Amino acid sequence: QETYTLRFNHVLGPNEPFHQGFLDWAERVEQRTDGGLTIEVFHSAQLGVEEDIIEQIRQGANIGQNTDAARLGNYVPGIAVVNGPYFVESLEEAYQLADSPTMQEWQQELADEHGLKVVCFDWVQGFRNFFTNKPIRTPEDLAGQRIRTPPAPIWQESIRALGAEPVALNFTDIYPGLQQQAVDGAELVYPNITAANLYEVLSHGSETKHILLVNFQVVSSQWFNGLPEDYQTALVEECRTAGQETSATIEEAVAEAKAEVMEQGMTVVEDVDLEAFREAGEKAYEELGLVEAKNKVQEEIGK
Amino acid sequence: MGTIYALLKRLEAVLAGTFLLLMVVLIFTGGVARMLGHPLNWTIDLSTASFAWGAFLCADVAWRNNALMSIDVLTARLPARAARALTYANYLIIAGFLVYVIYAGTWLSWTSRARAFQGIPSVSYSWVTASIVVGGLLLLLTTLIKVHAALKEDGLFRSSSTVAR
Amino acid sequence: MLIVAIAFIVLLLMGMPVAFAIAISGTLFFIQHPELPFTIPVQVTVSQTQNFALLAVPLFIMAGNLMNRSGITERLLELASVLTGRLTGGLAQVSIALSALMGGVSGSAIADAAMQSRILGDEMVKRGFPLGFAASVLSYGAVLTPIIPPGIGMILYGTIGQVSIGRLFAAGFVPAFLLWLSLSVAVWLTAKRRGYMPEREQWPTGREAIRAFTGGIWAILFPVFLLLGLRMGVFTPSEIGAFAVVYAIFIGVLIYRKMKVRGFLEAMEGSLGDVGSVMFLIALSAIFSYGIVLDRVPEVVSGWILGVTGNLQGAMILVALFVLVIGFFIDATVLIIMLTPIFLPLIRQLGGDPVHFGIVFILAATIGNFTPPVGAAMYAVCSIMKCPIGAYTRESVPLFAAVALVTLFLIFVPGAVLLLPNLIFG
Ligand code: NA
Ligand code: NA
Numbered sequence: 002q003e004t005y006t007l008r009f010n011h012v013l014g015p016n017e018p019f020h021q022g023f024l025d026w027a028e029r030v031e032q033r034t035d036g037g038l039t040i041e042v043f044h045s046a047q048l049g050v051e052e053d054i055i056e057q058i059r060q061g062a063n064i065g066q067n068t069d070a071a072r073l074g075n076y077v078p079g080i081a082v083v084n085g086p087y088f089v090e091s092l093e094e095a096y097q098l099a100d101s102p103t104m105q106e107w108q109q110e111l112a113d114e115h116g117l118k119v120v121c122f123d124w125v126q127g128f129r130n131f132f133t134n135k136p137i138r139t140p141e142d143l144a145g146q147r148i149r150t151p152p153a154p155i156w157q158e159s160i161r162a163l164g165a166e167p168v169a170l171n172f173t174d175i176y177p178g179l180q181q182q183a184v185d186g187a188e189l190v191y192p193n194i195t196a197a198n199l200y201e202v203l204s205h206g207s208e209t210k211h212i213l214l215v216n217f218q219v220v221s222s223q224w225f226n227g228l229p230e231d232y233q234t235a236l237v238e239e240c241r242t243a244g245q246e247t248s249a250t251i252e253e254a255v256a257e258a259k260a261e262v263m264e265q266g267m268t269v270v271e272d273v274d275l276e277a278f279r280e281a282g283e284k285a286y287e288e289l290g291l292v293e294a295k296n297k298v299q300e301e302i303g304k
Numbered sequence: 305m306g307t308i309y310a311l312l313k314r315l316e317a318v319l320a321g322t323f324l325l326l327m328v329v330l331i332f333t334g335g336v337a338r339m340l341g342h343p344l345n346w347t348i349d350l351s352t353a354s355f356a357w358g359a360f361l362c363a364d365v366a367w368r369n370n371a372l373m374s375i376d377v378l379t380a381r382l383p384a385r386a387a388r389a390l391t392y393a394n395y396l397i398i399a400g401f402l403v404y405v406i407y408a409g410t411w412l413s414w415t416s417r418a419r420a421f422q423g424i425p426s427v428s429y430s431w432v433t434a435s436i437v438v439g440g441l442l443l444l445l446t447t448l449i450k451v452h453a454a455l456k457e458d459g460l461f462r463s464s465s466t467v468a469r
Numbered sequence: 470m471l472i473v474a475i476a477f478i479v480l481l482l483m484g485m486p487v488a489f490a491i492a493i494s495g496t497l498f499f500i501q502h503p504e505l506p507f508t509i510p511v512q513v514t515v516s517q518t519q520n521f522a523l524l525a526v527p528l529f530i531m532a533g534n535l536m537n538r539s540g541i542t543e544r545l546l547e548l549a550s551v552l553t554g555r556l557t558g559g560l561a562q563v564s565i566a567l568s569a570l571m572g573g574v575s576g577s578a579i580a581d582a583a584m585q586s587r588i589l590g591d592e593m594v595k596r597g598f599p600l601g602f603a604a605s606v607l608s609y610g611a612v613l614t615p616i617i618p619p620g621i622g623m624i625l626y627g628t629i630g631q632v633s634i635g636r637l638f639a640a641g642f643v644p645a646f647l648l649w650l651s652l653s654v655a656v657w658l659t660a661k662r663r664g665y666m667p668e669r670e671q672w673p674t675g676r677e678a679i680r681a682f683t684g685g686i687w688a689i690l691f692p693v694f695l696l697l698g699l700r701m702g703v704f705t706p707s708e709i710g711a712f713a714v715v716y717a718i719f720i721g722v723l724i725y726r727k728m729k730v731r732g733f734l735e736a737m738e739g740s741l742g743d744v745g746s747v748m749f750l751i752a753l754s755a756i757f758s759y760g761i762v763l764d765r766v767p768e769v770v771s772g773w774i775l776g777v778t779g780n781l782q783g784a785m786i787l788v789a790l791f792v793l794v795i796g797f798f799i800d801a802t803v804l805i806i807m808l809t810p811i812f813l814p815l816i817r818q819l820g821g822d823p824v825h826f827g828i829v830f831i832l833a834a835t836i837g838n839f840t841p842p843v844g845a846a847m848y849a850v851c852s853i854m855k856c857p858i859g860a861y862t863r864e865s866v867p868l869f870a871a872v873a874l875v876t877l878f879l880i881f882v883p884g885a886v887l888l889l890p891n892l893i894f895g
Pocket of ligand 1 (some may be wrong): 577613614615616617619620621
């Protein structure tokens with residue numbers, strides 16, 4: 002019996018629920034294939050930079066990567082909508098994406114033309130909120146606020162549309178950047194705040210819930226097609242199961258992290274004018290020419 | 305031939321220096337602009353791109369000036385002829401490695417041309433990858449010139465002027 | 470990885486430049502793994518140059534070269550000579566003090582060592598210090614840089630290990646002071662033993678001191694302004710090097726009016742070779758560390774340590790030793806990213822304090838930068854000063870011993886590390 006190995010890389014730390022989730026995925030796949038398919042999980046981007054890994058995957062290596070729609074949008078532009086503001090607003094909506102014909106078309110294009118096989122994308126990191134040193138209730142409150150934002154265009158446009166000034170800052174510069182006011186805030190999920198001790202340098206968490214971050218598990222389509230069919234099924238199905246379980250765990254982790262940041266003295270702002278933010282967010286899709294793509298997928302999932 | 309090479313060296317130094325200074329200007333401007341509330345996010349991207357080009361061009365400058373460190377604990381104790389043979393072996397291995405770097409770098413620049421630089425859709429990351437290809441070519445040229453110079457020193461290579469005579 | 474390590478040693482002994490030796494032996498790993506794309510070695514090398522945290526290295530090298538042409542260095546040396554000329558081994562002590570000053574600014578030991586050897590290297594040799602001694606003092610002084618806050622290493626460790634960065638910062642001060650003290654004593658002992666005479670016979674008069682002080686005011690203000698730039702949020706730690714370059718040019722052109730076009734071009738030309746030799750090595754070493762990660766060497770070692778000892782101090786010593794050895798090959802920044810998630814849980818399991826371990830760990834990872842066979846800071850200093858590795862190694866023994874002693878002391882006396890953070894944060 003031929004055995005297969007997948008080396009799976011992600012940028013998150015070993016204490017993040019996603020890492021445990023990937024280990025669970027690995028264990029189930031290994032059990033289900035009687036050790037025929039093993040997944041070695043590498044945390045903290047140990048195997049390398051996300052973009053590098055995606056290129057290695059495209060070259061057919063037995064390597065996988067946890068990534069987001071913004072990066073996949075480099076190859077198939079439409080798919081970036083998943084990263085847009087208020088695109089999906091609950092776990093249920095996120096899981097329904099898998100059944101959207103347009104999403105399936107995009108995945109097919111990723112596999113056929115770019116060698117990227119999306120195994121599943123039931124891994125939801127939770128709502129991103131604004132973390133600053135003042136309360137944020139309306140888009141106007143964000144005026145002039147320099148907010149650290151990941152460097153992808155969809156991300157930058159989204160944050161700009163919501164009223165803030167996006168700043169692409171190196172990951173390790175977030176803490177000192179906030180401490181010394183090179184930036185005024187960041188948009189993150191609650192567990193990021195506790196993980197990086199950012200409550201030491203931030204006072205307010207405003208629940209704008211502007212992006213529900215859906216992650217994608219990507220492997221080489223060439224490698225994937227070379228797997229026995231039952232291994233392929235095992236890989237995909239266990240990915241979905243482990244992903245949905247992890248997403249549920251994260252909802253709990255978010256609640257815990259939220260309690261902890263409050264205990265650490267942060268003020269949580271819940272009375273946010275979500276309607277105003279939703280409306281402002283539309284501008285991002287217009288700016289990037291993704292309005293049609295967004296409407297189509299949202300219609301397909303009945304949102 | 306000599307003048308073309310001199311020109312190439314000059315060009316390399318000017319370009320390398322320009323890339324380093326560009327880094328400074330971009331990072332400095334980016335910091336000040338951010339402080340004034342108008343962050344220019346492209347400055348960071350462009351500075352790391354010029355860092356790649358600057359670093360690999362500088363690597364060639366260092367290799368040509370014999371400024372790359374090596375350890376001579378063994379070679380200093382060997383008889384001159386043996387040490388000399390090791391020098392040739394080093395050049396040979398390095399040249400082979402550089403050929404690989406140029407080949408793999410070219411291939412990578414080509415196949416990954418769809419990869420966007422820092423997520424900017426219209427700019428390909430291949431512009432960054434290409435820096436190691438150009439750097440590799442220059443390093444290979446420098447290595448071959450070193451071999452040539454060594455052969456001449458050892459009297460194993462007649463320079464074209466002696467042939468003409 | 471065994472074949473890779475053997476190939477590396479063989480190539481090194483053949484006298485091949487270390488940058489090539491590390492790259493070529495590292496590439497052998499990929500020949501053993503044909504399932505991996507053959508482009509990875511090239512790809513990871515390029516990626517190193519896209520690492521924003523490493524930008525500090527070329528920037529501070531340039532700043533050092535420019536300071537030499539701007540008149541800052543001269544005045545700094547004059548001041549140093551007046552203030553420390555009476556001390557045994559004066560300029561050597563100055564270089565360590567300068568590292569402590571710069572430590573608050575540049576987060577990178579490699580950048581600091583490279584800049585200082587540019588500024589003080591020639592002058593120390595001119596004043597009669599042996600080349601190897603001067604190089605090793607300039608190099609080891611930079612051990613302070615990542616320990617004095619802010620340090621990129623602390624930020625990385627804190628972020629990855631979920632440890633309070635504020636506490637880590639506070640925890641750095643006492644160990645930094647101890648390191649300074651021990652290096653200073655080591656230099657003093659060597660100077661005394663060898664009879665390096667003080668350059669001046671008398672302590673300076675008040676008048677002389679004031680004159681030297683006002684003359685060197687812009688040099689003294691250099692780290693102060695850089696710190697101000699950091700504190701006021703104009704620059705982040707990764708960006709501060711750019712400010713240093715601009716400051717050196719500004720002072721040279723407008724204040725001292727010493728830097729002309731020619732001097733500027735010469736400084737830039739000197740920077741090219743310096744940047745090339747240091748960055749090429751750092752970039753290529755990524756090829757080597759790839760195999761270490763893929764073979765899960767650290768995980769194996771971690772399991773082995775637990776098998777050997779259940780004692781916290783014993784485990785910390787073993788971890789420090791392993792980090793030191795692997796630090797021979799890999800940059801401290803990369804080491805911290807790679808090893809924090811593996812060793813911190815082990816230390817926690819044995820009841821260790823994460824802040825205490827963090828300081829010991831960062832220190833051990835940094836020391837690897839100064840020791841043969843591969844130390845990026847060592848190579849930076851030696852290539853800038855044209856110092857043979859052998860001479861450097863011989864002369865650095867007392868300094869290594871001083872730093873190692875402090876590390877051991879910190880392992881056994883956690884209070885020295887935890888005193889300040891507990892005082893500040895309760
Ligand atoms: Na520091
Ligand atoms: Na070392």
